[in-house]
Every structure is written in C-alpha cells, then in structure tokens.
Amino acid sequence: MHIPVLQKEVLQYLNPKPNENFIDATYGEGGHTLAILERNGPRGKILGIDWEIRVRYKNERLILVQDNFANLKEIVEKYKFQPVQGILFDLGLSSWHLEKSGRGFSFKKREPLDMRYSLENKLCAEKIVNYWSKFDIEKILREYGQERKAKRVAEKIIEERKIKPIKTTVQLREIINKARTTPRRTFQALRIAVNDELENLKKVLPQALEILEPGGRLVIISFHSLEDRIVKNFLKGNQNLLQILTKKPIGPTQTEIKINPRSRSAKLRATIKL
Ligand SMILES: C[S@@+](CC[C@H](N)C(=O)[O-])C[C@H]1O[C@@H](n2cnc3c(N)ncnc32)[C@H](O)[C@@H]1O
CATH class of the missing domain: 1.10.150.170 (Putative methyltransferase TM0872, insert domain)
Structure with a gap:
C-alpha cells in the first residue's frame, strides 16, 4: 500500500482552507490529494498531474491530467485552473513503481x-x-x-x-x-x-512560482541531494519573490521512518509567494 510521505507536514505548510485551489503535480496514488480534498471543500478544486495516472478517485472537485509536470503552465492554461493557492511536488517514484x-x-x-x-x-x-x-x-x-x-x-x-x-x-x-x-x-x-528528472524539476519551479497567487504556498519533497540542491538554489535565488518557510529542510520523524522506511531520505522545503 502507498503511504503518503510527510503527510502532516505537507498539510501544515500547504495549509489548505475551504474553497482554495491546489495543484498536486505528482498525484501518484492520490494520497496527498485525498487529504487536501478533505480540507478545501465545498468549492475548492485540485488539479492532479502525473506522468501516468493509475488511480482515479471519483470527486467532482478533482481534475486529473496525465502529462509531464514540466508542462505545468500549459496544463494550467488549458484547464483554466486559476487562481491557485498551493502547489505540491512529492518527487521521484512511488512504492508502486x-x-x-x-x-x-x-x-x-x-x-x-x-x-x-x-x-x-x-x-x-x-x-x-x-x-x-x-x-x-x-x-x-x-x-x-x-x-x-x-x-x-x-x-x-x-x-x-x-x-x-x-x-x-x-x-x-x-x-x-x-x-x-x-x-x-x-x-x-x-x-x-x-x-530526465533534474531537468524537469529545473523547468517546472519557475512556472510554479509564476502560477501561484500572492500568498500561495509551494511545498516540495525531494528524496536525494541532487534534487534538494536544485530546490534550495531556486528558493535562494528568488528571495525577492518569496518567503522561505523552512530554514532547514524538514525530514520525517523516527516514528514515520519505522512505519514507512521509504520516507527516510525525504526532505521538505516550503515557501510562500509574496
Ligand atoms: C512519490 S510519488 C507521489 C505520491 C503521491 N504524492 C501520493 O501520495 O500518492 C511521485 C509521482 O510523481 C510522478 N512523476 C515523476 N516525475 C514526473 C513528471 N516529470 N511529471 C509528472 N509526474 C511525474 C511519478 O509517476 C509518481 O507517481
């Protein structure tokens, strides 16, 4: 079974509120999406993107798109999915892979x-x-x-x-x-x-920042130092446009590692668009 990584922390930093719209750019088995859907009703929507959609939950507030997240801006325009109050990336592969x-x-x-x-x-x-x-x-x-x-x-x-x-x-x-x-x-x-994981990440981060509303939250979970470096440098390089919420990346607790060993190398960074 797929257990979403750092679920509590994702919700804390993404901070979904009623009627807000979110993009889950790495929808996977929909673990994080389901948790957000519980909080952004009754009119808040989620745009779930994955290179391969494997699970479809029936919910009229959920739009699923099978595509490379590097095409984020194009997808958002195509589906007229705006305004966006939060974007989540939970990078890499899932336990299903x-x-x-x-x-x-x-x-x-x-x-x-x-x-x-x-x-x-x-x-x-x-x-x-x-x-x-x-x-x-x-x-x-x-x-x-x-x-x-x-x-x-x-x-x-x-x-x-x-x-x-x-x-x-x-x-x-x-x-x-x-x-x-x-x-x-x-x-x-x-x-x-x-x-082409590192290139796709480099391409999408500026698009994500552009798409977010002022006050919108961007949360990124990476699983190895190469990804984390790209995220860290992107946040540092855009400090005039955003406020970094995580001085140091947030990792899993010992209890989470015990329940879900895959979370061991997870690092979460979060930011708010100014
Ligand atoms: C760690 S899993 C996400 C798990 C999900 N958050 C959940 O709770 O079920 C990462 C997902 O990102 C997808 N993915 C990786 N690179 C992608 C890309 N460039 N574009 C779209 N999806 C991608 C993978 O197919 C995988 O399903």
Whole structure:
C-alpha cells in the first residue's frame, strides 16, 4: 500500500482552507490529494498531474491530467485552473513503481530494464546500457548516481554488452557486482536519466512560482541531494519573490521512518509567494 510521505507536514505548510485551489503535480496514488480534498471543500478544486495516472478517485472537485509536470503552465492554461493557492511536488517514484510496475526500478527484483514513469517516453534504461557510449554512461553514473566507481561500472557494462545484450535487472546487478560496488547508485542514476528528472524539476519551479497567487504556498519533497540542491538554489535565488518557510529542510520523524522506511531520505522545503 502507498503511504503518503510527510503527510502532516505537507498539510501544515500547504495549509489548505475551504474553497482554495491546489495543484498536486505528482498525484501518484492520490494520497496527498485525498487529504487536501478533505480540507478545501465545498468549492475548492485540485488539479492532479502525473506522468501516468493509475488511480482515479471519483470527486467532482478533482481534475486529473496525465502529462509531464514540466508542462505545468500549459496544463494550467488549458484547464483554466486559476487562481491557485498551493502547489505540491512529492518527487521521484512511488512504492508502486518499486513493488508492482514490473519496470525494473528495484535491483532486488528480476525484471526487464525499463524504468520509465511514462510508457510514452522513448528512452528506457535498456537503451542506455546497450547503446550509449562509455563516456555518457560514466557521466550519468557519476553525476546522477554519485558513484565513485563510475568508470569501472561503465567499463564492465561495455564489456558485457559485447557478449550479450543487457536486458534485465539481474544481469545489470551481476555486472555491477563485478565492478565491486553496490547496485543502488547505478539504478538511481539510470532512473534519473531515463526520466530526465533534474531537468524537469529545473523547468517546472519557475512556472510554479509564476502560477501561484500572492500568498500561495509551494511545498516540495525531494528524496536525494541532487534534487534538494536544485530546490534550495531556486528558493535562494528568488528571495525577492518569496518567503522561505523552512530554514532547514524538514525530514520525517523516527516514528514515520519505522512505519514507512521509504520516507527516510525525504526532505521538505516550503515557501510562500509574496
Ligand atoms: C512519490 S510519488 C507521489 C505520491 C503521491 N504524492 C501520493 O501520495 O500518492 C511521485 C509521482 O510523481 C510522478 N512523476 C515523476 N516525475 C514526473 C513528471 N516529470 N511529471 C509528472 N509526474 C511525474 C511519478 O509517476 C509518481 O507517481
């Protein structure tokens, strides 16, 4: 089951009130959306966006759109969804991707190497490991995976793919094993590259700020330091337009980590548009 991360904190900073409109830019299983819907009635709406809509709750105050959140401004214009009093980003992948998607997000499973959030995306992990140059593979392993043995892993991938195409998580895990490092960082790097996660985040933050009403709240939960750095720098660089509500990022309590280990690396930053 999907448990929304930092739910209490999201509600505290997003502070939904009756009849306000919100955008949940990473709708996922709708966990945060449902909590907001309980507070912004009877006329407040939610625009839920996800690259792949998997769950549809019947509620006339909820509009669901399947798209890349990097197109936020266009989506808001298309649906004439304004004014907007709050926008939420709960970045990355959901437990459904790891546990149920069958798309090779988890190195603990035996699955095809896909890693796409949207099946309309032309790039998948299998293409990267079988067709990209050693230089490009090493670069993403270093930049997106912060893998110190990036060069060695890239070399092993090139060696192995000459013998046989790399098609599954198990094959890739064994190759990484030969480079004497853990699979976690390589899997993270491939996922970020396939879904262009950092670029999409950089593109959407200025749009979100523009869309918000004065006094509107922006809440962002990230799960690794690369994302958090982008968010932090964006907030710092726009201090004339916003007031930062979280001097330091907010993390989960020990109790939340126990109930939901996925929350362990979550960092929430929140801001109000001036
Ligand atoms: C951590 S989950 C969100 C979980 C959700 N808050 C909930 O409570 O159920 C992140 C979601 O963002 C989606 N996602 C990631 N990148 C996206 C993008 N660029 N555009 C749209 N959705 C994206 C993923 O498909 C995933 O469902």
